[in-house]
Amino acid sequence: MNPTIPEVIRTVPLQYYVFFATALFCIGVTGVLVRRNAIIIFMCVELMLNAVNILLAAFAAYRSDPNGQVFVFFIMAVAAAEVAVGLGIIVMIYRNFQNTDVNLLNRLKW
Template sequence: MDQTVCQTIPEVIRTVPLQYYVFFASALFAIGVTGVLVRRNAIIIFMCVELMLNAVNILLTAFSAYRADPNGQIFVFFIMAVAAAEVSVGLGIIVMIYRNFQTTDVNLLSRLKW
């Protein structure tokens, strides 16, 4: 990659104050937590968990760019890989539950006990 491009990336990120990234990520995380606690549809719950993971990714990227350290962006890559695996396994489980019970409501999943 061109050396001038690598040097200007942190400068562009630093033009936006770090607090804005923290507030935005906090709002995304709060929306995700609220969705997990309030909603009963399993697919919506998975989407809210993804919102929370994306909030963490935004913070890691902002802090790593602010400090000009690529370690945070490497962590983001691994978090995205784990999130993709979680979504594929989770959606497979949800599809099997829907085939058996004809619903994705998590309150009705107590039938899985017997």
């Protein structure tokens, strides 16, 4: 007998998913607030986005409702576009300043 995906997910308590996603989100927030490298900040924002995706997928599986998984799909599509645009901006900043430190970006002000 092969259990379906929601039955397998329901064997793990929902609180574990919530704690895991909270830990990932807190690590991402800490990275954004503490680090100064633009690439690391960018990765921490993606980590926070993935924490939200984990919660959406877990709640969708627990409620047997595909709407959460549809939201995850759209968030991943937006994240892919964000990666393309964000990395392009970071590459241009590095070409101009030879550094990705966000404290040096005050030169971009008028």
